[in-house]
Amino acid sequence: MGIEQDLERKKGLPPGSLVYVGDEVASSTKISVIDYIGDDLVEKELDKIQDVYPYTKTNSVTWVNIEGLNDIDVFKEIRDEFGIHPLLIEDILNTEHRPKINILNDYVVMILKMVWFNKEEVEIEEEQISVIIKDQTIFTIQEKEGDVLDSVRKAIRQNLGKIRNMSAGYLVYSILDAIVDQYLFESERISSDIEQLEEDMVIDPDQTVLQQIYHYKNIGMHLRKLVWPVKEIIGGLEKSKVIDMNTGFYLKDVSDHIIHVMDTVEMTRSMAANLLDVYFSSVSNKMNEVMKVLTIVSTIFIPLTFIAGIYGMNFAHMPELDEAWAYPVVWGIMIAMTLGMILFFKRKKWF
Amino acid sequence: MGIEQDLERKKGLPPGSLVYVGDEVASSTKISVIDYIGDDLVEKELDKIQDVYPYTKTNSVTWVNIEGLNDIDVFKEIRDEFGIHPLLIEDILNTEHRPKINILNDYVVMILKMVWFNKEEVEIEEEQISVIIKDQTIFTIQEKEGDVLDSVRKAIRQNLGKIRNMSAGYLVYSILDAIVDQYLFESERISSDIEQLEEDMVIDPDQTVLQQIYHYKNIGMHLRKLVWPVKEIIGGLEKSKVIDMNTGFYLKDVSDHIIHVMDTVEMTRSMAANLLDVYFSSVSNKMNEVMKVLTIVSTIFIPLTFIAGIYGMNFAHMPELDEAWAYPVVWGIMIAMTLGMILFFKRKKWF
């Protein structure tokens, strides 16, 4: 509903108007920079976006991280200083945007989603992260504080691997790799959750399990919508000339992971569909069992009750009633009928 | 049925005969023009189509909006004055035409659908809008008064954004953008409606909910049919040379929105399909519950009634009947049987 209202508001504006579309109301926009080249490393929190310009003009790799989209002026400044197209800034501010890549002459803009599985609410949470790549400067623009990039920061700080000796393209790869590793992790979790559901189902298939399966199907659909476009984005990145290093190989590694995630999600969807069949069949079988109990009891006792009813009638002239052998004979007939019925049901394999 | 009659009527005519095919009976055809270039702006209602010619011969961007398709002479005049192919005019007058684009040497014709969600009738309403692009003149031809283009008019009138300083191609983009924003808005509404249905379903799954799901599936199918060809239309527009500016970038933005709409519609369809499964399962479960109640009551009381029937028989020689302990013993047997049954059902987890 929030989205609809946002969209309603935007509909009256010309294209390229900067309006923040999203649910998050972060208190402020936080800017930080990590600037490195070889052994040199500067890491700082900044008060205003203009403080970042000195870093972007050097040869070092400059990673500007912006958290919170409320301060529209920051983005107007980026638009004007770095020559980013207004329509792209508009897209970055729209946190409901589909993942995509735009490759321009001298810069690239990517929109991606970070995901977390919220265990309490059994729901996929997402946060949009936009990446602007211009020369040796990388902007990452997020909805709010917190992300999946701490492993990248740690590698830069502690000089792990070769990141400190690589250009900005390697930083972009590292960011993508961290985001996609999270997809991998969450998709495996969903997969093992649904395997757990499968076992629960075998033990006790009830309506609750069904609704969980249904819920996981929706989660799978949601994850797929976020992950699917990333393959195309990596394809686009490979073709772009903005990234100067031989990234093709690195990007193929990320691409492998994306395909693995997609495989896992599809597998999950198929298993969920199969589980629904098993569920329905088990409901049918239970019904069958209930019906059999009813039918066996009814079929045995209703005819017996009728016979008892016969000899409960008050006709004056019922010769049998006066015979001494009659009562035991009736009992005999009743027992014979019961045994016959039981035999009949045995032969039908109802027991 | 109206369509069939229209088609029947048309079948007897040679191709290119101008006949209005549609449900709408607008009282008259209304023509208006907006002509602008930089700071100059003229906006006028016109009596006849010929009054528009002076504007179309200047360098300024001329937007001619025609509402109502009844006055065939207007379209014959356009056909002859602007050299539009009769088959295309025929298509414009057929308000049941599929969205499409025709790119010719010196002009382009697009047929699109505007959509609104009618809340009262829970139905997608559509209105065909055809766009003719020739040099700096843009015709928009609609079935009746009212459209989704007020944001475009406002931008021109109040000089918002850069539209007043751009050529006709940017106007075409703005019109497309406004139409597609409406798709986005309506698809989000349908999506949130179906999420509401999902919640209703959990609380009380009845036949009414089912028919609503079914109805929303049809709405999704309908919307998809209208939106799907627009992607291809934008692809065609990108390749055409009629639009002189660098529109590729702008059109990709519209294209992004179309993909978003398609994603939303597909998501909606999948959720509706899932909901049907949940519905059917819940119907089965209810049936199961009903059957259990019947079976439990019958299985407990039918045998008891039989025993009561036995001792209601009027045989002369039934020794038990005369014993003082017999009645309490029978009660005891009955209570024991009942407890046994309850235990049996408990172990089967029917309670």
Next chain:
Amino acid sequence: MGIEQDLERKKGLPPGSLVYVGDEVASSTKISVIDYIGDDLVEKELDKIQDVYPYTKTNSVTWVNIEGLNDIDVFKEIRDEFGIHPLLIEDILNTEHRPKINILNDYVVMILKMVWFNKEEVEIEEEQISVIIKDQTIFTIQEKEGDVLDSVRKAIRQNLGKIRNMSAGYLVYSILDAIVDQYLFESERISSDIEQLEEDMVIDPDQTVLQQIYHYKNIGMHLRKLVWPVKEIIGGLEKSKVIDMNTGFYLKDVSDHIIHVMDTVEMTRSMAANLLDVYFSSVSNKMNEVMKVLTIVSTIFIPLTFIAGIYGMNFAHMPELDEAWAYPVVWGIMIAMTLGMILFFKRKKWF
């Protein structure tokens, strides 16, 4: 079965043997010609195919229409005089042939199906029509008398539109247009029929409606099989050089209609599938209602009957029987139990 026998007969013959494969037994083969160029028009019934040769050798457009495939000699003559490949004549005579196009150096052969919806038998009827295009001569070869081309004949006779001033390519387009307009008309009819079924279903879903849905699904499949290849045929025609005019544009118009027909057929199939779901759900709901009635009545009266049975027993020592208050108390218990049950069912929302 007729087809199988035809096929069996053909299997023993070498390829290119001319054998008529089909159900129709037309009494004779009827040949007629329409020859026109500008104001000149000749229309004639011919006794033998050789009479058509003078017309085919002039510059005028010559339309030869042949109805009935029994007279094999006519087709041998065409094969030899116009150099048509024997395998193609074989295909023309096989009225079960799939729609297709063959483009050769100096002529083109198309096989198409005309369709009619037979209201009485609620069935799609088809008739094969083959078109041979060679220079300015067009052959249309039909299984029997009657077709959908009267609008084309009328346009030629009354000089409507521009057909009289165009070459043979325009005639081919007009013929295709007339055939496809009929597809459009019949697909719309099927679509509105299924919408009618949808309304019937809501009012009274019974087995008859189900079988109609099933029948319409089959009709949709049948229509799709006939219409689908026409798109490819038009694509082939566009690429061929035999048709000398700028037909690309005209053919795209026909192509639009074909896509519209396909959309309608697909929509119909989806709606039919949805209706089946609604039907099955409504059957389940009815069953549920029946079960509830049974369960309510049984669950109330079976325990009461048991109580009545208790006091119908003939034990000598049943102290309650002699008490004056006993009978009203039993009634009281029975009424209380009934009210309890009703309350129980009310709380379960079974009423």
Next chain:
Amino acid sequence: MGIEQDLERKKGLPPGSLVYVGDEVASSTKISVIDYIGDDLVEKELDKIQDVYPYTKTNSVTWVNIEGLNDIDVFKEIRDEFGIHPLLIEDILNTEHRPKINILNDYVVMILKMVWFNKEEVEIEEEQISVIIKDQTIFTIQEKEGDVLDSVRKAIRQNLGKIRNMSAGYLVYSILDAIVDQYLFESERISSDIEQLEEDMVIDPDQTVLQQIYHYKNIGMHLRKLVWPVKEIIGGLEKSKVIDMNTGFYLKDVSDHIIHVMDTVEMTRSMAANLLDVYFSSVSNKMNEVMKVLTIVSTIFIPLTFIAGIYGMNFAHMPELDEAWAYPVVWGIMIAMTLGMILFFKRKKWF
């Protein structure tokens, strides 16, 4: 199971080892040759494969037919004399091989399946036929005696059509045509069988019909697996240079038939799926009917039985029992209740 054992045996051997994989145990390998050019025709049974070499070295078309795969030496000889790759000979001897084509510099190998519908066992029977094309020599290698090529032999023997005046390529086409004609014939038979099932279903839908539908679905799947690759094979053949004549046209004719077969098989599968829906619905309807009968009878008689039970109680003080009007009044109440119930059911349309 036979296949598994064959595969197990083969797994231990290096690639290209010649081992016969298949179910058939033909007593011997039979070799025959037909050699023709214009009016010259030789037809002979041969004792050993070496006897065929004189024929293969002349200009005439030489058709060598080998029936039975047991005599591995024959195939080693062909491998060595004609330079056929060992892996291809291995494939020819594996009668479970998928249909395929291999085009090499100076020869072509095709693997195809001939099919027959076995009426008694209601099953598709297949026999692998491999075709080697080298210059003017054609080998056809079959699992056992008997094939679908008698029409080709007859055409050669009786000089029907133009086969005697054409090169080896035309013989290949004729063989393909004969094999595909059989597909056509069998697919039409399956199609008409399933239409028969449809009629049976309407009259009396029982479990037997269901299993037949299921069986025909499997047959359709099987046939599709055999036929589908043939389209690709023909495509490959068109591109190869081994066949020297203008076969493109002839092969397109065969291709048309393959598409027709595929259409028929798909149609069959859809109809089978539809029939399953109709079957399930009819089972549900029958259940509904059964339940209604039970419910109507129970709902009418259980309350009546209760009333009878009341007045069968033996309380000393039941004042009604002594009134003369009581018995008729009870009857009246019972009749009224019955009528009320009947009215209730009538209004629910259960009759």
Next chain:
Amino acid sequence: MGIEQDLERKKGLPPGSLVYVGDEVASSTKISVIDYIGDDLVEKELDKIQDVYPYTKTNSVTWVNIEGLNDIDVFKEIRDEFGIHPLLIEDILNTEHRPKINILNDYVVMILKMVWFNKEEVEIEEEQISVIIKDQTIFTIQEKEGDVLDSVRKAIRQNLGKIRNMSAGYLVYSILDAIVDQYLFESERISSDIEQLEEDMVIDPDQTVLQQIYHYKNIGMHLRKLVWPVKEIIGGLEKSKVIDMNTGFYLKDVSDHIIHVMDTVEMTRSMAANLLDVYFSSVSNKMNEVMKVLTIVSTIFIPLTFIAGIYGMNFAHMPELDEAWAYPVVWGIMIAMTLGMILFFKRKKWF
């Protein structure tokens, strides 16, 4: 769960960190080499990877087989000595990696899965095998001891086929062929297992059979996930220049087998889906039968019991009770009603 933990651990490391991801805890890493060229053959177990270097520097084909991934130093040594990219070594150590191929300037890395069907647990077991191809050296790196390559070793040792006279490319082909032959073997086994299930189903369709079908569907999905990428891998191998021989032909043979496996797996999935339909229908039919028995018995005896109840009432004035003919007449009526019911059920074909 193990995977999730592995992934969690890896998330904090920079890309290219060598960490073993997998379930297997082999006690040690075992290295062996087979080195051959023509008649020369050396086969040895090695203590350390460095011992292999003398062999890799000669012209002979060197096959280094490594079993067990625990000794990370071995892989660091291979990375450094042979210049394999760290990201690829990382992939090789991740035994959950998707099958893939990486083609670099002077070497190729393939990741594949060997499969075995575990009969006891009715489960597909997989083991990852990575193949590094560099000049005439081939590394095969496996998770643990045991593989499907004994037929390749035997061919080398016993000089079967031409492997000893071919270059390393032929060895790669032989390895691929052996792995794919195992796929073929296991897919045929699954296929015949499911055919067995089909027969079991016809005899006695119970819940156990259903769960087996469901299980085999999952196995099919699993196998498909492993096999599907192999086609693409072979396509990549064909295009790479690392393999110097004319392998195209050999690889097409492997490719044929992969398609065969895919066909078999798809067939299996379709058959499993069909079996589910048959199962559900059989459950419905059984339910129908149960219901019929209940309905027949109830419908016959409930009305009879009512009649008996009537004449069990204790009204003082029930004239019939005193008539001598009354009792036989009531019997007559009861028998007539029973016969009527039986007739009614016979006409409904419930017997």
